[in-house]
Amino acid sequence: MYLETNEVVKQYANHLALDKVSIRVPKGSIYGLLGPNGAGKTTLIRIITRITAPDSGEVYINGQPSKAEDVYRIGYLPEERGLYRKMKVGEQAMYLAQLRGLTKKEAHRALMIWFKRFDIMDWYERKVEELSKGMQQKVQFISTVIHDPDLLIFDEPFSGFDPVNAAIVKNEMLRLKEEGKTIILSTHDMESVEELCDNIALIHKSKVVLQGSVFDIRKEHRTHTFRFRLFGHRFDLEHPSFQVISMEPYHEFLDVRIRKVGETSNAELAKLIFDHFEVVSYEEELPTMNDVFIQTVTN
């Protein structure tokens, strides 16, 4: 585990922001931190980044209790983020890089690499206020990763990016993961969670209500619904092991969705259908993370 929080509690004047929150983030993985607005994600991130201290509970980084110097090993891109409007882009990036513990020389070298990678060398001497929001986001992203931190925390990293730039950022995140960095991704974009995350924690009303690998969670939340396509226009099989949800003709085929009931195994169900019909395709419908999210939060 690269990062662990153990029963972290944070109480504000009139509400409990975090209630015994424990998460475990494996090294070299992307970890999704999900939850509705106001659930406590930002508070948890602020505790991990040592911006605020928990009332009780501990944070461990690489097995050690978190300490002040750890901020240099963390890169944090906050959801609400800004830059000094009157400063030049290069100057600003240099400033942020130096604040994150780089020397002037190191900062300059790292900046050159990232500015070239993002193809924004021309902006170096421009003032921040002249940049579009997307451009500012790129500078923000760079300033988050500039000091080569081991733990990266991205809060809504794709907001303000067009699809092309969002893809660039996604690729950068995957590349960082390849390099062995540990990444925490907090977002409402469930598609990118499915695409990027290995594990997630869902925080709802200050508590972790769901935690585990994305695949496991989707598997656990499956509704045992199967979707298949067969030749012909009739599906007249009746059996106690399933209920038909819908049938829809599609050209020469028929698309059927059924829900498995009782103790029948998937293999038995498949055999039953494959024995009676000529099947073109057959799959179990796994719920999307979006479904899981809504289902968990509304229950």
Added chain:
Amino acid sequence: MSVLGLVIQREYITRVRKRSFIILTLLMPLLMVALAFVPLWLSTLNDGSVKRVAVIDHTGIYAPLLESTEQYTFEVVGEQEEQEAEQQLGGELFAILQITGDLNKEPRSASLTSEKQPPQDLQSLITRILNEKVTSQRLDELSSSSNVDGETIAQVRTIVEEKGPVSLRTLRMGGDGSVSESSTEMATIIGMVFTLLIYMFILLYGNMVMQAVLEEKKSRVVEVMVSSVKPVNLLIGKIVGIGLVGVTQLLVWAILGGVLFSGVSLFLASPEQVTALSADVGSSYVEEIMSAVMGVNWLEIGVYFLIFFIGGYVLYAAIFAMFASAVDSEEDTTQFMTPVTLIILFAFFAGFYSVSNPDGPLAFWCSLFPFTAPIVMMVRIPFGIPLWEKLLSIVLLYGTFILTAILAAKIYRVGILMYGKKPTFKEMMKWVKYK
């Protein structure tokens, strides 16, 4: 460089580089010197023309003594041409000096007539010449009518001519019995200038700190910053960085002002200029100012000024930053800032009135109360006050600052990351307890 150093550096450099700062810093001393000297200079200015003054002297004693200067030519006019002269008055003729009798016996028998109010320098020029002559006349009379011997009269004459008039020196006795030259006017001026400076800087730079905190919060830069800088460092960096901008401005003003001031003084004190100035504003006046300036213990006043300047600034800057961190916009600061501004304004007026009574109860208490002390104390120091008062005031000021700074840091730390509803003062006090 440490994180705090970086923050200070950025706060400092971005401000010092601003065009508005450079212009204000360079222009202000020019403006001040201009304000001080332009009226004086204007008074010496003439329109370049030589003014003619007709002298109608019935006695014939005085007219030959009136020598023409660069500005005025004196022309002796006969009694019969009086009518003619009067007609020319206001045209070719600037003024008519009429002496109808022996001034020795009838001192009121000289008159100066002109269409406009005659300038001060013409009046004093004529008065001086006539006075000298009258004095000499009286001495002559004394020597002829009494049996005082000629040598004594000659001595008296030298004394009268060469020894200047009385000028009252004011001295100040220190607690240790040492006596030093003092000048009440000088003390008043110094006190007012330094008080005004501190007042101005607290308001101006306190506001700058407030704007800086608000700007960081509004633009959400602070969210990015706090992940690598501790809020308390961000706060200290801001206050110190902006404070250094203020000190820089002061230094530039002091140096530029000093250079300009002494340059202009030297120019004005040069012999030609002194004669050009009216007789009263002669070298003795300049000398007097110089001796008053020299009599001031600049080092002591300078050190106290720095101590109170820094103490006052950091105290108020911490308060300004604290309130700015708690709100989202300028409009919301009013509620918190109004009482603070009122205290500063009160301190300024207290300082203003303390000038006339620097040892009165208002001056005394206000110079100890930490929130008014930086402004009021500077009025009193040039007048000389006991050391214990100064020390007590400094201890109270810095002690209050430390307590305020701790409180401000705690509120700031929470405030900069809070958005939405404007907190009440009570809520802010709850933040102090947050871990």
